[in-house]
Amino acid sequence: MSDILHSPAKGDLPALSLCDVSKRFGETEVVSGFSLDLYAGEFVALLGASGSGKSTTLRMLAGLERPTSGKVMMRGQDVTALRPAARNIALMFQSYALYPHLSVRQNIATPLRQAQLSAAARLPGAGLVSPRTRATEAAIAGRTKEVAEMLRLGELLDRKPGQLSGGQQQRVALARALVRDPSAFLLDEPLSNLDTALRNSTREEIRELHRSTGHAFLLVTHDQADALSMADRIAVMIAGRIAQCAPAAEIYHRPANRDVARFIGAHRMNILSPGAEAAALHPHGAKIEIGVRPEALRIDPEGALTATLTSAAFHGEETLLHLRTPAGTALLAVIDGTASLPAKGTQIRLGAPAARLHGFDATTGQRVEITP
């Protein structure tokens, strides 16, 4: 796996790693042979469609779920049997999971209170009896305030979660996760409950939080825009396995296999089966599949590929062309919105730069290097 190559601190032990982990529920194997290293200061995204096993992976990392086989390691130590609190891993839940009966202040302080105060010392008024409890309470209050100010929650400390907006609730969830200085920070679909405008600013905010805290961040998402815009490295998860783990640009430009190629990108990649049409685009096309992204296809009178326009959809800055080749392959092309459109039913010629073609083995689906 290419993990080690892209780690920012070579030679260091990963802050958190999964070693050949599998998880089955009854007969179904949800995660199989999964390995991933997360280094301190790194921001990795675990990207997968729903049902790809990414949430289960996250829960195994956090310690909420035990792997059926394999190990969870932290800095070289086996933590597979440790519970979440003992791993000191922070987890931000998709639903935020704030305690509705506690104020923002109490919500943020909960991890510290649970870790530093005994059950008796957590009782109301315990601080009046024991000076030590009083000192701990003061330290917790100070830290809570510090984290709250960092996330612009200073004014809201005495509110209940029910009185906050979605964005504010999300910041409280972030604060609660950050308050105890975790060794790794897991985010489960952190942006899925926010509206579009808030998503963009929150992406920046999470990036900034990552920069300023220096923790290892792992983002779990089904939204490739989130993964591409925030993470240093993306692990694409398909059917319980890592299909590719690489920086965003590499995932987009050099997908490791057909599944990743189809999954990444705003529009689904066109795949031409081995044959005359694929060969027209690239000489290797006679034996292997040739993939070309819709945004790489252009109308070109000299183009090698002929296709009939079946429909065109204007989307403002771009226009989507649905085409069909004589052999019956459906193609999608994205062209500039200002370009003049040929009439429906006309034959047009298409071309693509050789550097933007992808080759895949027809049986295994693995990438075949064809670009010079």
Added chain:
Amino acid sequence: MTLRESLSSLLLTGPAALALVLFIFLPVTVVFVLAFTDYQIGASGAGWVGLDNFAQLFGSRLGRNAIFNTLTYVAIVIPASVGLGLLVALGLHGLAGSLPRITNALKAVYFLPVAATLVAMAVSWQMLLHPSLGLVNTWASALGWPAPLWLSDRDLVLYTLAVIGIWQTVGYNMVLFLAGLAAIQPSLYDAAEVDGATGGWSRFWLVTWPMLGPTTLFVLVVTAANAFRVFETVATLTKGGPAFASDTIVYALYREGFVYFKAGYASAITVVFFLALLLLTALQVWVIERRVHYR
């Protein structure tokens, strides 16, 4: 709103409102008036006696005895049946994942007393608790324990009735608590686990108990209202005896009104009972409501 819409609204609410006025509000008003008279059922006239009926209830040994007995009964039944209901619900909720069939069977068993007619059940209790032939005392003496007179010992009878009352309400409270438990978001338990609330006790205080707040309030109100109205078991098992040791407010009300036909006095008891229950419910809702909905 147009006239037509107003008319159809009136047509829809009218019959029910009329029935409510005729059969609830009117009789209640009559009872409130009768409470200040010495009216007897069947009498042609009645005299205004002011607060005499109330003075009799709070002043007479018998009246105070009924009030004290009811309060004792309620003080045992409310905490015990709410607490046990919660315990059973927590146990069954935890068991549901691993042993679904047994859990469902147990739920049915616990709910049986709620579904069964209490008067019929009282007959079974009478047989079970029979001093010499009852199953309870047969077993007790087989184990070498004393065989008490469950229903005819003056110091014991109220507690026996309280136990039957608890037996009858635990299943109902259990069902309500189970519904409350099922409504708690699983992610809150995950959050508690991540935040370090790993023990059952801290999980309970951090998540379960606060999240059950609204359910607990409802259970408390319903249990209290039912416990104060205890009547069937008294009427069928002890008739308030022996020597008024199990006389409760509602049974006293029944005896005065329908056995001795003292409608005025019975109405006074009703008024006191009604006001007390109203006050209690309002207090519970007012005090606790603000603390369980977290807004």
